[in-house]
Amino acid sequence: MKGLFIHASLNENGPEDIVRSGYISSGGYKKPNPLRFQIPNVGHVPITYCSFYCEGYKGSYQRRGVIFEPQSDLIYASPVDNFEFLRCGKWIPGFQRFVFKSIEEMLAKYPTQKDFKEDFRRYFKSLKAEEIFPPAPFAPDSDMSKRADYSNNEDWINLVECNEIGFIAPLKVKIVDTFFSEEELHKKAKKFLG
Numbered sequence: 001m002k003g004l005f006i007h008a009s010l011n012e013n014g015p016e017d018i019v020r021s022g023y024i025s026s027g028g029y030k031k032p033n034p035l036r037f038q039i040p041n042v043g044h045v046p047i048t049y050c051s052f053y054c055e056g057y058k059g060s061y062q063r064r065g066v067i068f069e070p071q072s073d074l075i076y077a078s079p080v081d082n083f084e085f086l087r088c089g090k091w092i093p094g095f096q097r098f099v100f101k102s103i104e105e106m107l108a109k110y111p112t113q114k115d116f117k118e119d120f121r122r123y124f125k126s127l128k129a130e131e132i133f134p135p136a137p138f139a140p141d142s143d144m145s146k147r148a149d150y151s152n153n154e155d156w157i158n159l160v161e162c163n164e165i166g167f168i169a170p171l172k173v174k175i176v177d178t179f180f181s182e183e184e185l186h187k188k189a190k191k192f193l194g
Helices: 014-020 103-110 113-126 140-148 154-158 182-192
Strands: 004-008 047-053 067-068 074-077 164-168 171-179
Touching: 004 171, 004 182, 014 067, 014 171, 047 067, 067 182, 074 103, 113 154, 171 182
Parallel strands: none
Antiparallel strands: 004 047, 004 067, 047 164, 067 171, 074 164
């Protein structure tokens, strides 16, 4: 399996802090906490996220980050940021079909982000509107909400985005390199991956 683990940070000193500490974690490496929206089967343990940069997934959360080797095993791989499985703060029914136990399993099913998005759209359309957007006082009509959902927009299919790889936090890492722009990430990936 050819690819790179990358973590892009929102923090101003994100890459430098990760290089200095040798850890990636939500909330710092000393006392991470579970995040508000983690997939339910790991909702009780602190999770940190990264992406697996490879031929079919050449996106990153942010433009600055690190290329690294994880020092522990992943707990899941998803072809998209798990927020894609949330609507109105609730998990869509059956989202688990898109979450895998390994990167190999994920890439076998969805070699590219576009493969995933086309399958997800078909699945999303097969669900009843009330399953995704339950009727509630002052809420828009369920059918209208489903029709207006961003996953129905053709541009969404063609957006290049990253996958999500979950690890128990804090994640000890061996830093391979850093990047400070999308162009630099692509250039370094080409060097490492050939």
